[in-house]
Structures are given as structure tokens and as C-alpha cells.
Amino acid sequence: MSRSEYAAADPADPPVHDPVPLIVRTRARGVETLSLDAPERRNALSAALVGELADALTDAGEDTAVRAVVLTHTGTTFSAGADLRDPPAPDALVALLRQIIELPKPVVARVTGHVRAGGVGLLAACDIAAASHTATFALTEVRIGVAPAVVSLPLLPRTDPRALARYCLTGERLDAAEAARIGLLTAAGDDVDEVLAPVLDGLRKAAPEALAETKRLLTARVLETFDRDAAGLTALSARLFASAAAREGMTAFLERRDPEWVV
Template identity: 65%
Template sequence: MVRSAYERGVTTLTLDSPHNRNALSKGLVAGLRAGLAQAAADDAVRAVLLTHTGNTFCAGADLREGSGSPAELAALLRSIVELPKPVVARVEGHVRAGGTGLLGACDISVAGPGASFAFTEARIGVAPAVISMPLLPRLDARAAARYYLTGERFGAAEAARIGLVTLAAEEGADGGTGASGKGVDALLEPVLDGLRRGSPQGLAESKRLVTAEVLRTFDRDTDSLAELSARLFASDEAREGMTAFLERREPAWVP
């Protein structure tokens, strides 16, 4: 479910689980953690590039597995934040719910014009609990309130404006890229070049500085937010919400 490749100091981890739109199944979470651990142990690796196959970067929790393990998701997100090497996300598809948590945990992220984003948890009777640890320290507070509560979709330019991604290659009126004239790979090139030029110690200590507040949030909130997530997913409302989603109908509470 997670393919690994190495080139010139960068390990690329590709989410490759098209049958469930790269949802955070037990298998995908385990594969991603293993890939991150291998990259951390390899002295030749300067950075990790996280990307995907298909038109979805990550659809969030695998609802056919229920909530999965909130504690395992928290551990995955923390492993990205704590990795002593920068993690860069390359997104050219849809990102929903728990998938946004992966972006929040990454150090740098670049989104293409086909990317779309949504925090859809409230629509199925739960909340973006565990993923809030890497997200809320980095998101615009008013935008977080809007999108957490409404579940609206938004595009790459808005994701960059609110701090969910670092750079956006937005589609222009002519069908090309936006004002910058650069696609995803063109935006990534100077980022990866800069990371390749960093020393292992310099990258690790610089990352430690910019992730300190996020890690304090994990230290403080992991247990309580994992418990909240588990409780919500076990509720009657969540069961109705997940069933309605899988049956492609509105849940009972929609007027």
C-alpha cells in the first residue's frame, strides 16, 4: 500500500491503495510508518517526499474498518513531525478528513490545481480530534472554525491561504497553471534542491525549532483527543453517519 523509492537524497513514499482512495487503513498506516522509519535510519536520506497514486491523496479513515485506532493515527502523525528529516507532501488529488492531518504533520506541502480539501468529520457525526494536533497550531483560526464546522470543499489556493499547504499551483482561466505559471513539479524543484543542500544536523535541528509547538500539543493532548475520537466513532450518531456515507444517502439528522 506504500511504495518506496530513493533518488539523490530523497526517499519518495507513494500511497498506493486505490481500492479505498488511500484511506488510512491499518495496512496503509503500518506501511507508512515502516517507510518513515526506514528513511530515518538511512544516512543517505536528506528528506522524504510523500505522494500518491490516483485522484485522491488520502480519503481519511477507512470507514469499513470503523474508526481504526486513534492512538495509531496519533503515533503516525507524531512520527512525521518528529522525523529528523523534512517531510514534503506532493498533492494532486482530493484530501479529506484524516488525510488533512497528514498534510498538517508534513513540514512543506505543494498542491496542484486538481487538489481539493474538506474536513468532513462533522457530517458523519464525529470531529477532527486527533488530526487537530498538527493542524490547529498551523491553520488560520477563523478558517479552521469555518471549515471544521461546515465541511465545505476548498481548493489549493485557499488551502495555501489558510496554512494547510505551503504552495499552490492553481489552474488559470486558460486551463493552465495560475499566475506563477508553475506546476507542482516546478514548485517542488527548488524546495527539494534546498533540502538536498542541507546538512543532516542542520536539517534536523532546524526542523526541531519549527515543530516545537506542534510537539508540545502532542505531549499535552494525545490521550484526551484519542479518547474523544474513539468515543465519537462508537456513538449512535457516528454509526448512522458512516452508514449513510457508505450507502450514499443523507444521514437521518439532515432536515
């Protein structure tokens, strides 16, 4: 697996001082599109990006003109996972995932690039997720000495448990067809916009209150997982990221070598 496929953006990359927002907002016929726009960092989940995305979601949720939200990206990566240079606090990431699930508008993921680690959790939190066949996915946390603790909150209730065990334990890469088979994606196709066209058309035809109440019914089981497990998994994430194994894994990542545990 190449360095670009690991769980996080490289903290050795030069600092980027963004003159523009990290989230680009556009709107068409009641659909608010939020694009993760830090391609030079592979749209890694930094504290800044997580904060801006949370603000954009709040605005969309409160705007009566917005019928649905599309979450997408610029560049070739949807999200590389946690940004090791400017990581969000584990509880901030939990709050973001819960915000997507609780938003009174459907959130639709549109993916045309790679998704790794924490980015997979972001995808799993969305109500509907579609990707092009060029997209790839991996839960790479174990390869740098941590665990997919926080991202498991939306993943466990929504994906095939046997398949999830394989991909969480091995860090293997999977393609869009496999991601759809195990429930990580709703659908995949050669042209993701063609896949999503009838979805967005259907959401535009639905009554806003009916959408909100239907989403509440569909997300109840996921939110039960958050209520039960979020505190413990947040603590686990913080502990593992501070561990000697994580330090070795991240150092190996930066030094372009295998960590010491590889046999």
C-alpha cells in the same frame, strides 16, 4: 457533496487483497519518495497502510543517505481519511502523525488529488506541503457524526484559526489556493513538481544535522500540542466513532442518503 468526498472509504467496497505493498518507495539524489498506493480504496488510512507507512518512515529516518522524504500518492486521491473497513486505532494514527513531525528529516507532501478528513491531518503533519490546482480539501468528519479530533493536533498550531473553524464546522470543500491561504499548504501551482523543484534543491544543499536541528526548532510548538492534548483527543475520537450519531452517519453514507439530522 458526493459520496467520494466523505471522511472515509466505503466499507461496502469489495475487500482488496494487496499482492504488493501499500507504500511504494523510490529514491533520487537523497530524496526518498513514499507513495500511498491503494487507489482502489482512495488511499484511505487503513490499519495496514498506517503500519506500512510508519515502517517506511522509520527506515527513511534511520538511513543516513536520505536527506528528505516526499509523501505523495497514486490515483486521484491523496487520502480519503479513515478506512471504515480496516480503521487504524486512534492512538496508531496519533503515533503516525507524531512520527512525521519528529522524523529527523524534512517531510514534504506532494498532492495532485483530493484530500479528506484524516488525510488532511497527514498533510498538516508534513513540514512543507505543495499541491496542484486540481487538488481539493475538506474536513468532512461532522457530516458523518464525528469530529476532527486527532487531525486537529497538527492542524491547530499550523493553520488560520478562523478559517479552520469554518471548514471544521461545515465540512465545506476548499481549493488549493484557499488551502495555501489558510496555512494548510505551503504553496500551490499548476505543476506541483515545478513548485517543489526549488524546495528539494534547497534541502539537498543543506547539511543533514542542520536540517534535523532546524526542524526540531520549527516543530516544538506542534509537539507541545501533542504532549498536552493527544490522550484526551484519542479518547474523544474513540468515543465519537462508537456513538449512535456515527452509526447513523456511516449508514447514511453507505445508503447514499442524507443522515437523519439534515434539515
